[in-house]
Amino acid sequence: MGRPGSLTAGGHQRTEVTLRPATTDDAGRLLDWRNDPEAVRFSVSGRQVTPGEHREWLSARLADPSTHLWIAEQAGDAVGQVRVDVLDGTGTVSVAIAPSQRGRGFGSAVLVAMVVEMNRLGDAPTLRALAHAENTASIRAFERAGFHRLARHEGEFAVLECTIRAER
Numbered sequence: 410m411g412r413p414g415s416l417t418a419g420g421h422q423r424t425e426v427t428l429r430p431a432t433t434d435d436a437g438r439l440l441d442w443r444n445d446p447e448a449v450r451f452s453v454s455g456r457q458v459t460p461g462e463h464r465e466w467l468s469a470r471l472a473d474p475s476t477h478l479w480i481a482e483q484a485g486d487a488v489g490q491v492r493v494d495v496l497d498g499t500g501t502v503s504v505a506i507a508p509s510q511r512g513r514g515f516g517s518a519v520l521v522a523m524v525v526e527m528n529r530l531g532d533a534p535t536l537r538a539l540a541h542a543e544n545t546a547s548i549r550a551f552e553r554a555g556f557h558r559l560a561r562h563e564g565e566f567a568v569l570e571c572t573i574r575a576e577r
């Protein structure tokens with residue numbers, strides 16, 4: 410853990426983040442980021458989650474070895490989260506950056522760092538993400554991290570994929 414993802418995205422200053430595993434202490438910030446209006450707008454469910462739902466969801470995810478949930482930090486401050494749910498060799502990726510930190514290159518850098526970790530872990534040869542077709546920042550951030558957009562859509566969502574080569 411802790412290998413930095415760094416990126417110089419168009420016009421951004423060099424942005425570096427490190428990933429650490431999320432814990433129950435991160436419940437508050439994860440709920441805030443999940444229920445932020447833009448995150449809700451572009452989510453698959455299109456609705457906010459309640460604190461109770463969130464608590465149950467987080468304990469289940471933290472207990473499940475097929476879920477990797479990381480908090481991205483810059484200089485010790487939490488700036489976002491990235492999660493990969495692995496099923497049958499495919500990791501489904503979800504990412505969110507703290508509202509006050511968006512548009513500074515963190516989304517791209519967090520995804521780059523996640524790809525490094527997934528290369529190291531080697532449990533998902535394919536990564537996949539669904540990004541709302543109007544969510545330009547998300548689509549661009551995934552593309553910056555090496556994902557390519559497939560021709561097909563799933564409803565309102567663009568499908569992006571990335572192939573992982575295990576380093577071991």
Ligand SMILES: CC(C)(COP(=O)(O)OP(=O)(O)OC[C@H]1O[C@@H](n2cnc3c(N)ncnc32)[C@H](O)[C@@H]1OP(=O)(O)O)[C@@H](O)C(=O)NCCC(=O)NCCS
Pocket residue numbers: 418419420447448451503504505506507510511512513514515516517518538539540541544545546547549550553
């Ligand atoms: C989507 C999200 C993760 C992107 O992270 P970010 O830190 O804001 O994005 P970045 O600063 O890394 O920018 C990524 C690219 O999008 C572009 N971008 C950033 N904000 C943008 C905006 N509001 N509109 C259009 N493009 C935007 C950037 O210019 C950059 O493109 P470039 O590399 O060609 O210059 C973040 O905005 C977020 O958490 N949104 C709410 C939750 C969400 O939508 N999650 C994704 C679900 S799949």
